[in-house]
Amino acid sequence: MRIHVVQHAEFEGPGLIAEWADARNHELSCAFALTEQFPEPGTVDLLVILGGPMGASDDASYPWLVAEKRFIAETIAAGRPVLGICLGSQILAEVLGGSVRHNRVPEIGWFEVSLSPEAADEPVLAGWPRTFTVGQWHGDTFQVPERVRVVASSDACDNQLFVFGHRTVGMQFHLEWDEAALAALISTCADDLSADGAYVMDARRMRQEAPVQIAACRLLLFSLLDALQAVGPRYVAEARL
Numbered sequence: 001m002r003i004h005v006v007q008h009a010e011f012e013g014p015g016l017i018a019e020w021a022d023a024r025n026h027e028l029s030c031a032f033a034l035t036e037q038f039p040e041p042g043t044v045d046l047l048v049i050l051g052g053p054m055g056a057s058d059d060a061s062y063p064w065l066v067a068e069k070r071f072i073a074e075t076i077a078a079g080r081p082v083l084g085i086c087l088g089s090q091i092l093a094e095v096l097g098g099s100v101r102h103n104r105v106p107e108i109g110w111f112e113v114s115l116s117p118e119a120a121d122e123p124v125l126a127g128w129p130r131t132f133t134v135g136q137w138h139g140d141t142f143q144v145p146e147r148v149r150v151v152a153s154s155d156a157c158d159n160q161l162f163v164f165g166h167r168t169v170g171m172q173f174h175l176e177w178d179e180a181a182l183a184a185l186i187s188t189c190a191d192d193l194s195a196d197g198a199y200v201m202d203a204r205r206m207r208q209e210a211p212v213q214i215a216a217c218r219l220l221l222f223s224l225l226d227a228l229q230a231v232g233p234r235y236v237a238e239a240r241l
Helices: 016-023 064-077 087-095 117-121 179-188 190-194 203-230 233-239
Strands: 002-007 027-032 046-049 082-085 099-115 131-143 149-153 161-164 168-171
Touching: 002 016, 016 027, 016 203, 046 064, 046 087, 046 203, 064 082, 064 087, 082 087, 082 203, 087 099, 087 131, 087 168, 099 117, 099 190, 099 203, 117 149, 131 203, 179 190, 179 203
Parallel strands: 002 027, 002 046, 046 082, 082 168
Antiparallel strands: 099 131, 099 149, 149 161, 161 168
């Protein structure tokens, strides 16, 4: 299986996704979106779109976003599984006809997310608990059209997880952080932690909680990636834009 990862910043890499790929003996490739060098959609078995500090709608400032969005749309149309994380979920929401706006508050730290009752109908989320704690680092949020199903929320952000066509998933939160990834974010984006608000955790507490939370997120991530790998071809027709 070939996994291709689209990266937007040096300090936001695949983290535990690379660990999963190695454990399953899959091939993993990474490329920065700004290079506009993407594989042929039909050669990708799973596309992952990572986070980054830019805005999903900032096409004027980051013109490479246009080519990235086109590649994502082509990959979905080819019936390939797609996973968007944080910024990646927001870009994915736009590709599917949605929009991105500022969230009412920034959400940074380890916070609880709850699945909606409708999440029980999503094969890729089979076995997930009703509530779980995840990594958060965002100031924006996505809005999706009716045909895209939002199936999770948090106290700070109504839209945390969406599913389209059983093969396309957008997560506002992070399951892929390992301790190195978290350390890089804290070091590079330290100014974000100075924001006021009930949903901005300090760096010391984030580091303290990291071992336990990363272990729990790892289980959810591996479950999701295994499910995206296993989703059958009967869903391909549903994944058309």
